[in-house]
Amino acid sequence: MTRGAQRILEVRASDDVLVERIRGGDERAFFALYSRYARFVAGIAYRLIGDNSEVDDVVQDTFIALDRGIHKLQDPSKVKSWLAIVATRVVRKRLGKRSRRRWLSRQAEEMVPMRSNPNDQDRVELLYQALEKLSPRVRVPWAMHRIEGATLPETAERCGVSLATVKRRISSAAEKLRKQLGEEWV
Amino acid sequence: MADKSPLARLVGEPEWETLQERRVYARIREKVDAGEGRRAWPLRIGLAVAGVCVTIAGVLLVLHVVYQDGPAREPKVIAKQTSNVVVPPAPLPHMSLTDGSKIYLAAGAKMHVARQDSEAIHLVQQRGEVRYEVKKGLSRSFEVRVDDVRVRVVGTVFTVAATADAVQVTVRRGRVEVDRGGRTFTLGSKEQLKLPRQLRADEVTPKPAVKSPVKERRRVKKKTITRADLQTLLARVDAARRAGDLPRAAALLRDIMRNHRLGARKQALLFTLGKVEQGRKRFTVAAKIFSRCRAANPAGSLVEDALAGEALALSAGGNEARARALAQRYAARYPAGIHLRRLRSLLR
Numbered sequence: 001m002t003r004g005a006q007r008i009l010e011v012r013a014s015d016d017v018l019v020e021r022i023r024g025g026d027e028r029a030f031f032a033l034y035s036r037y038a039r040f041v042a043g044i045a046y047r048l049i050g051d052n053s054e055v056d057d058v059v060q061d062t063f064i065a066l067d068r069g070i071h072k073l074q075d076p077s078k079v080k081s082w083l084a085i086v087a088t089r090v091v092r093k094r095l096g097k098r099s100r101r102r103w104l105s106r107q108a109e110e111m112v113p114m115r116s117n118p119n120d121q122d123r124v125e126l127l128y129q130a131l132e133k134l135s136p137r138v139r140v141p142w143a144m145h146r147i148e149g150a151t152l153p154e155t156a157e158r159c160g161v162s163l164a165t166v167k168r169r170i171s172s173a174a175e176k177l178r179k180q181l182g183e184e185w186v
Numbered sequence: 187m188a189d190k191s192p193l194a195r196l197v198g199e200p201e202w203e204t205l206q207e208r209r210v211y212a213r214i215r216e217k218v219d220a221g222e223g224r225r226a227w228p229l230r231i232g233l234a235v236a237g238v239c240v241t242i243a244g245v246l247l248v249l250h251v252v253y254q255d256g257p258a259r260e261p262k263v264i265a266k267q268t269s270n271v272v273v274p275p276a277p278l279p280h281m282s283l284t285d286g287s288k289i290y291l292a293a294g295a296k297m298h299v300a301r302q303d304s305e306a307i308h309l310v311q312q313r314g315e316v317r318y319e320v321k322k323g324l325s326r327s328f329e330v331r332v333d334d335v336r337v338r339v340v341g342t343v344f345t346v347a348a349t350a351d352a353v354q355v356t357v358r359r360g361r362v363e364v365d366r367g368g369r370t371f372t373l374g375s376k377e378q379l380k381l382p383r384q385l386r387a388d389e390v391t392p393k394p395a396v397k398s399p400v401k402e403r404r405r406v407k408k409k410t411i412t413r414a415d416l417q418t419l420l421a422r423v424d425a426a427r428r429a430g431d432l433p434r435a436a437a438l439l440r441d442i443m444r445n446h447r448l449g450a451r452k453q454a455l456l457f458t459l460g461k462v463e464q465g466r467k468r469f470t471v472a473a474k475i476f477s478r479c480r481a482a483n484p485a486g487s488l489v490e491d492a493l494a495g496e497a498l499a500l501s502a503g504g505n506e507a508r509a510r511a512l513a514q515r516y517a518a519r520y521p522a523g524i525h526l527r528r529l530r531s532l533l534r
Contacts, residue, residue, distance in 0.1 A: 034211055038207050047194060047197050052487070055200050055201075056213075146193055
């Protein structure tokens with residue numbers, strides 16, 4: 001088979017086929033899956049964190065975790081959801097580290113969010129500044145549901161908690177944001 | 187998942203380009219191949235125990251230093267007129283001259299005191315970055331020399347950075363006069379001047395890097411640009427590039443940057459301009475633009491590519507020494523970098 005034909009097959013192969021091939025040690029399949037979902041993972045990281053500073057690292061850590069845990073993946077067709085769960089966990093850890101660093105240095109880190117419309121920049125900066133004051137435990141579910149647009153069951157799955165817990169955390173975050181920003185955002 | 191929420195549309199998408207995707211993949215491959223990230227609990231537990239021990243030792247050491255009796259530590263005084271000071275790589279040491287002025291040397295900096303009396307203090311700086319905090323209100327003159335550059339001081343705080351090819355004077359507070367080849371530049375607070383290290387016979391007198399008030403007034407007020415408008419302008423640039431009209435592409439890019447506030451997107455535009463100038467075989471210009479691109483956001487996603495681009499442009503422009511230095515820096519910083527193969531010829 002020519003290299004071009006092989007590439008076409010990789011592009012068209014379904015997730016479960018790619019996962020099976022990765023389990024067999026196929027690097028091309030790993031790259032094909034990476035190309036398919038790297039942007040998706042980057043999007044989650046960006047919208048949960050609010051800037052580009054750690055997007056590369058989140059994508060990297062997520063796909064390293066994929067390599068490490070691919071043999072434990074029970075349903076290969078759900079690799080996308082699995083990546084979202086791992087990316088959420090990686091983001092939560094990083095936000096935790098960030099808030100600990102801030103607590104130690106007692107100063108806010110500079111964020112440079114990029115907006116699709118620069119006119120919205122001030123509003124979105126305000127939102128992320130408010131989110132920075134929340135703990136990752138409530139911030140991540142809120143951002144996953146309200147910004148990323150995940151349904152409540154999806155949010156619960158990605159955050160690794162029950163539906164009831166995720167609702168409680170989203171509500172808690174919304175209450176804190178309401179106090180800081182008013183009704184507009186929550 | 188449903189369509190994007192209004193908030194998601196407002197927040198937008200990350201900067202995620204093909205180059206970035208390839209670079210992150212190279213990093214993942216490197217770590218996966220090295221087996222990094224695999225569970226190594228015994229090692230982690232060992233490291234955690236060692237960390238706790240080191241922390242306890244640190245706390246005990248701090249308590250010992252805080253509670254021990256003894257004279258307060260005074261900064262070291264350089265008293266001899268010709269003493270040489272070579273600072274090893276370490277945090278900034280702090281020294282005092284006899285008139286009370288203070289000197290902070292960055293790691294690797296070298297300077298010596300040529301004259302020190304009630305009338306004058308003359309210091310000679312050979313290399314590295316040194317910050318001077320000069321005592322005000324004294325009648326003696328205070329002068330720092332780097333080769334033929336003389337910096338005369340009247341009560342001030344300033345830094346002199348002497349690299350292999352330039353001397354840069356940055357004034358934090360007060361005022362200094364910099365004398366070079368019969369020409370004098372006066373620098374005020376928060377002004378900076380960069381001069382080539384050696385004045386050649388054919389060299390024109392350099393202009394100060396300080397922005398003049400006239401230029402400040404003429405500066406174009408930059409407008410905010412929406413993503414859609416920027417895409418339209420960049421489509422014109424792409425069309426010019428596809429048509430092979432590189433001068434027009436470069437002019438359009440410069441125009442966009444001159445007239446619009448681009449924020450974090452500026453780095454991407456500078457990178458494109460660097461590529462265009464490289465295509466025009468204006469290698470020195472391209473190298474300068476890649477350098478600006480790196481400086482625009484040192485933590486940005488295109489720094490690796492700009493560093494490689496700068497090294498290759500310098501090499502093509504004939505500046506082999508600087509190109510090699512940058513290639514070495516690239517290899518050290520990105521051992522699995524995607525441009526390493528292209529830079530290999532420079533590293534030999």
